[in-house]
Amino acid sequence: MAQQNKPKKPAPAVPVVTHSALRKSVTNASAPLLLRIHALPKFLVPVLIAALMLLGLFLQPPYSGVSLTLVCLFIGWLMYLSWPLLDSRSKLIRFMVFVILVAATAVKYSA
Numbered sequence: 261m262a263q264q265n266k267p268k269k270p271a272p273a274v275p276v277v278t279h280s281a282l283r284k285s286v287t288n289a290s291a292p293l294l295l296r297i298h299a300l301p302k303f304l305v306p307v308l309i310a311a312l313m314l315l316g317l318f319l320q321p322p323y324s325g326v327s328l329t330l331v332c333l334f335i336g337w338l339m340y341l342s343w344p345l346l347d348s349r350s351k352l353i354r355f356m357v358f359v360i361l362v363a364a365t366a367v368k369y370s371a
Contacts, residue, residue, distance in 0.1 A: 279344070290341060309334065316364070321371050328365040335361060 279287070297305060309331055316328035339354050346354070 283344075287341060290337070294341075316368060321368055324371075325365055325369040328361070328368055332358070332361055332365055 312327045312331050316324045316331065318324070319327060335358055339358060343351065
């Protein structure tokens with residue numbers, strides 16, 4: 261029996277994004293660091309972020325604020341790099357998580 265020709269799934273559309281000079285320079289400067297992070301064991305980055313967040317929640321100020329600031333900077337950097345490729349729902353979720361993290365950092369510095 262001959263196999264029936266199955267229709268091929270369409271390839272996912274890649275968004276066309278125009279980048280500003282700032283975004284291009286940040287992306288180019290970030291590429292070597294992203295490659296180093298990618299070469300690390302897959303569990304290491306989430307474990308480090310979780311450890312910094314736990315330290316930020318349980319240490320006394322100003323150490324807790326410093327720990328949470330490091331997390332904010334890392335998450336904000338990754339969010340900036342991935343922002344043009346995200347759909348609106350993903351943007352909203354990531355932005356809300358970032359705002360909550362920044363608010364928690366501000367509370368730790370003010371305490």
